[in-house]
Amino acid sequence: MKVRYFAWVRERVGKTDEEIEPPSSVATVSDLIAWLTKRGEGYAYAFENPKVIRAAIDKTHVRAETKIAGAGEIAFFPPMTGG
Amino acid sequence: MPTTVQLQREAFNAAAEVAKLTRGRTDIGAVVTFTGVCRADENGEKISALTLEHYPDMAEAEITRHVEEASKRWPVLGVTVIHRYGRITPGEDIVLVVTASSHREAALAAASFLMDYLKTRAPFWKQVEKPSGKTWVEAKAADDAAAERWK
Numbered sequence: 001m002k003v004r005y006f007a008w009v010r011e012r013v014g015k016t017d018e019e020i021e022p023p024s025s026v027a028t029v030s031d032l033i034a035w036l037t038k039r040g041e042g043y044a045y046a047f048e049n050p051k052v053i054r055a056a057i058d059k060t061h062v063r064a065e066t067k068i069a070g071a072g073e074i075a076f077f078p079p080m081t082g083g
Numbered sequence: 084m085p086t087t088v089q090l091q092r093e094a095f096n097a098a099a100e101v102a103k104l105t106r107g108r109t110d111i112g113a114v115v116t117f118t119g120v121c122r123a124d125e126n127g128e129k130i131s132a133l134t135l136e137h138y139p140d141m142a143e144a145e146i147t148r149h150v151e152e153a154s155k156r157w158p159v160l161g162v163t164v165i166h167r168y169g170r171i172t173p174g175e176d177i178v179l180v181v182t183a184s185s186h187r188e189a190a191l192a193a194a195s196f197l198m199d200y201l202k203t204r205a206p207f208w209k210q211v212e213k214p215s216g217k218t219w220v221e222a223k224a225a226d227d228a229a230a231e232r233w234k
C-alpha cells in the first residue's frame with residue numbers, strides 16, 4: 001500500500017510518500033503507526049505522540065482503530081489548520 | 084444546485100464569484116460571502132508570509148462532501164468554495180465561501196458551517212514565516228469547539 005505524509009509529519013519522516021508492505025499482524029491504523037515508528041529515528045519523531053496524528057484511508061478521515069485491510073492509500077498528518 | 088469547489092494557487096475575485104453564482108437567477112434572496120485573509124501576525128509574532136500545504140484529491144473530496152451536507156441541512160441555492168494553497172503574504176485572500184439562498188438564515192448558517200468544517204476537517208496545513216524561522220500553525224481548540232456545535 002502507499003503511505004503519504006503531510007506537513008510536519010512529512011518533514012520528520014523525511015519523505016512525501018512510500019510503498020510499504022506491513023506484516024498481516026498490522027491490522028489497524030494505530031498498529032501501522034506503531035510499526036512505522038520502528039522504521040527509524042525520523043519516524044519515531046513524527047509519531048512520538050500518536051494521539052495528535054490524524055489519518056485518512058483512500059482520502060477519507062479514519063480513526064486509530066480503523067482496520068487497514070484493503071486500503072490503497074493511507075495518509076498521516078497533523079491536525080488540520082486550513083480556512 | 085450550482086456548486087463550485089476550487090483549489091488554486093492564484094488569487095480569486097470574490098465579487099466576480101458572487102456574480103457568477105447569481106447571474107440570471109431571480110430565486111436567490113440572500114448571498115453570504117466569507118473571505119479569509121492572511122494577517123501579518125500569528126500569536127502576537129510578526130509573520131512575513133504563510134505557506135499552505137494540502138492533500139489535493141482529499142481536500143476537494145472533503146470540501147465537496149461538506150457542501151453536500153450543507154445542502155441537506157439548509158435550503159441553499161448555490162455554493163462556491165475556493166481555497167488557495169502555496170505561499171500567501173499578509174493582506175492576500177486565503178479562502179472564499181459563498182452561499183446563496185432565498186432567505187438569509189440558511190445562507191448565513193451554511194456559510195458558517197462550511198467555514199467551521201474547512202478549519203478542522205479539510206486537509207490543509209499552514210506554515211508561517213517569522214523572523215525566528217518557519218513554524219507550523221497549531222490547531223486551535225476554539226476551532227474544534229466551533230465545528231462541534233454542528234453535530
